[in-house]
Amino acid sequence: MTNGPDIASIAALIADPARALMLNALMAGRALSAGELAGIAGIAPSTASSHLARLSAGGLVAMRQQGRHRYFEISGSAAVELLESLMRFSTVTLPRLGPRDADLREARLCYNHLAGRAGVALYDGLIARGALCPGHDGPELTETGRAFVQTLGIDLSAKTFKRPPICRSCLDWSERRSHLGGALGRALWEAIATKRWARQCGDSRVVRFTPEGQRRFAQLLAPKTSMQGGKSGQKPRLPA
Incomplete structure (x- = not known):
């Protein structure tokens, strides 16, 4: 087996449809909760938490604590650049968040x-x-x-x-x-x-x-x- 960057593992993280939808949503620059990301991806909150743990371990997302609430955001510029190169081929419509007033x-x-x-x-x-x-x-x-x-x-x-x-x-x-x-x-x-x-x-x-x-x-x-x-x-x- 040839030594080199482990491209396959990071590609597998992004390739999952639910994780891809969550990453697309976070690329808007806003921090979202696990529940909101679960709704965007159409999956159960517990499943979203599992996906977010994997994305965090892979260095693609970071967790941000605000009081008793936890939000997730893209981890940094390297992750942004990687995802931006893929997002030219796909877009996602984000839900309206926060107060309706x-x-x-x-x-x-x-x-x-x-x-x-x-x-x-x-x-x-x-x-x-x-x-x-x-x-x-x-x-x-x-x-x-x-x-x-x-x-x-x-x-x-x-x-x-x-x-x-x-x-x-x-x-x-x-x-x-x-x-x-x-x-x-x-x-x-x-x-x-x-x-x-x-x-x-x-x-x-x-x-x-x-x-x-x-x-x-x-x-x-x-x-x-x-x-x-x-x-x-x-x-x-x-x-x-």
């Missing part, structure tokens, strides 16, 4: 920080302008970020910032991508509310931006390079 999906409070599309846009925008960078235990506030949040009136010497984590990556219920939690997530929402860019709607978790608030929020999310007349990357999606 359009307002809740657009902008809402998750505990004490901004969530929904607006929350994900805020997180992406902070990364785009260099305010946040990846860290060992989650996102970290950079020196650029410290200067930036202080322009919003956020006092980083306050007692609330003495206890970690200052920044926390929180998996968004509807978008299945990260929004910003932790002390900074709370402080940013308080700054937005104090400036009256947006408000919480009564006893609901729904957040609504004013027209002026939408404009100022867009400026907040603009990458620093674009504000200086340079080139910018993809713009984060803003609340409607």
